[in-house]
Amino acid sequence: MKLLLLFVLAGLSSAQYNPNLRSGRTSMVHLFEWRWVDIAAECERYLAPNGYGGVQVSPPNENIIVSNPYRPWYERYQPISYKLCTRSGSEQQFRDMVTRCNNVGVNIYVDAVINHMCGSGGGSGTQSTCGSSYNAGTKDFPAVPYSNLDFNDSKCGTASGEIENYSDANQVRNCRLVGLLDLALEKDYVRGKIADFLNNLISIGVAGFRLDASKHMWPGDIQAILSRLNNLNTQWFASGARPFIFQEVIDLGGEAISASEYYGNGRITEFKYGAKLGNVIRKLGGERLSYLRNWGEGWGFMPNDRALVFVDNHDNQRGHGAGGASILTFFDSRFYKIGVGFMLAHPYGQTRVMSSYRWTRNFVNGKDVNDWIGPPSNSDGSTKAVTINADSSCGNDWVCEHRWRQIKNMVIFRNVVNGQALANWWDNGGNQIAFSRGNKGYIIFNNDNMDVTLSTGLPAGTYCDVISGQKEGTRCTGTQITVSSTGSARFVISSSAEDPFIAIHESAKL
Ligand code: AAO
Numbered sequence: 001m002k003l004l005l006l007f008v009l010a011g012l013s014s015a016q017y018n019p020n021l022r023s024g025r026t027s028m029v030h031l032f033e034w035r036w037v038d039i040a041a042e043c044e045r046y047l048a049p050n051g052y053g054g055v056q057v058s059p060p061n062e063n064i065i066v067s068n069p070y071r072p073w074y075e076r077y078q079p080i081s082y083k084l085c086t087r088s089g090s091e092q093q094f095r096d097m098v099t100r101c102n103n104v105g106v107n108i109y110v111d112a113v114i115n116h117m118c119g120s121g122g123g124s125g126t127q128s129t130c131g132s133s134y135n136a137g138t139k140d141f142p143a144v145p146y147s148n149l150d151f152n153d154s155k156c157g158t159a160s161g162e163i164e165n166y167s168d169a170n171q172v173r174n175c176r177l178v179g180l181l182d183l184a185l186e187k188d189y190v191r192g193k194i195a196d197f198l199n200n201l202i203s204i205g206v207a208g209f210r211l212d213a214s215k216h217m218w219p220g221d222i223q224a225i226l227s228r229l230n231n232l233n234t235q236w237f238a239s240g241a242r243p244f245i246f247q248e249v250i251d252l253g254g255e256a257i258s259a260s261e262y263y264g265n266g267r268i269t270e271f272k273y274g275a276k277l278g279n280v281i282r283k284l285g286g287e288r289l290s291y292l293r294n295w296g297e298g299w300g301f302m303p304n305d306r307a308l309v310f311v312d313n314h315d316n317q318r319g320h321g322a323g324g325a326s327i328l329t330f331f332d333s334r335f336y337k338i339g340v341g342f343m344l345a346h347p348y349g350q351t352r353v354m355s356s357y358r359w360t361r362n363f364v365n366g367k368d369v370n371d372w373i374g375p376p377s378n379s380d381g382s383t384k385a386v387t388i389n390a391d392s393s394c395g396n397d398w399v400c401e402h403r404w405r406q407i408k409n410m411v412i413f414r415n416v417v418n419g420q421a422l423a424n425w426w427d428n429g430g431n432q433i434a435f436s437r438g439n440k441g442y443i444i445f446n447n448d449n450m451d452v453t454l455s456t457g458l459p460a461g462t463y464c465d466v467i468s469g470q471k472e473g474t475r476c477t478g479t480q481i482t483v484s485s486t487g488s489a490r491f492v493i494s495s496s497a498e499d500p501f502i503a504i505h506e507s508a509k510l
Contacts, residue, residue: 015242019109027411029354029402035383035385059110073375078117081128087377107207108205115185116181156175219264229242229243250271267307271322274309278311282335301348307349312329317329345443357399413503432446439459442489442504446501462480462481462482
């Protein structure tokens, strides 16, 4: 009986770290700025059939409409109310998406902006995505409702009312982040409004939340809100299942606030991951692939079971947030595929794949002055549909990294090798590495010229490389790799190869 209670308690206390993925799936994709109707279709036609487990969606609640610059992507990080209408679609379309994705086993995770409302300079009127009125000057948001009593300004203490110094935890949490009106999350009333918003999403069927700007909220306030959340909708999830929580805390070290303060609430975005991996793959500062031997906690990252990992996110792919020039993005597709391939092959962390739209960069003094450009849109500001080309790539300037064969097949690889330990590590001391995941999958990377014969740990046979092609029926559309009766195989990769890595696994064996 005591033992049973212990298990129950352990289950409860660890629940918010579990992404509630279904059918042996392991990864989510951030479909940044996609419309709900397109996500619903993508779940059915592509994500479920290719083993993706979930989607992080852009904030679904009403936001301010910014017209100068015209409709930037970041307006969605300036809430006006918790009504569910945005450029991505209406509440009805949101509900339909959640239902259809859930029905094919793909979870929806909502990007929840609960730290603040719109910017203090947002003016007043009804320039908002559901047409609700607001007054940023008097801090009135009648559609929630919030009034000037519900904000933090009196506690801030800086002359500007802004965060001026990240070495002062008080400022970071009680002052305005880039002018955004900072909610007083210690108030029972405010906590209640936020919990109602999140519980509404839970009842619709979402599986969890990215908590935006978590560094700017006291961990105890987050905890108090989370304690009010309901269990997931039992139409799709096990009874007692808790919402998955991942908190956006940028901790590259050297500031007052560290990610570890948030371990009790859920997972945390590990920003060191993409920054360091970018250095290694770009060979910056003398970094080499062979140094990845102890990747993960060995690199000073947070514990494996607390980390949400990604190569790039919607901020740092355009110079916002943190990570700087080392971050790999679709603009450097060759390096990017190596980075995402490595992430998906390596056991550390809960993985998130990025899916972007294209914009024209324009660097002025090292800064992209086009970093604000919103999603592909029509002249009335509405977001363009994601169209699908005959070769399965996307049109209308949607990049769809998650549909790149190399990335899609590595998502499947991660599912196949799920739970298997990293083994058979090999490196040449330089920029060539290889490892297996138990005896189920093997991957080898070359950031130089390579011709090697290695022990893979896999059963003998002919395997299809899932990077240069894949297994189709009884043949490989790309390179074939022969594993001998002793488990060894020869790998030849040219330094000029567009995809300088090879991956094989038991489901891609002839
Ligand atoms: C927009 C305008 C503003 C305007 C405001 C209000 O751009 O000029 O004042 O509206 O009208 C997004 C955009 C913002 C946008 C905002 C609202 O990125 O430009 O403001 O929507 O529309 C900090 C936060 C982090 C945040 C990140 C962007 O800690 O939470 O800034 N990310 C999330 C979202 C993001 C969103 C918001 C939050 C707000 O993902 O999309 O903003 O909802 C240091 C700190 C970090 C800090 C960065 C940047 O990082 O550690 O915590 O992130 O600075 O301020 C090295 C250091 C590294 C450092 C970095 C940069 O790498 O190692 O630690 O340098 O200095």
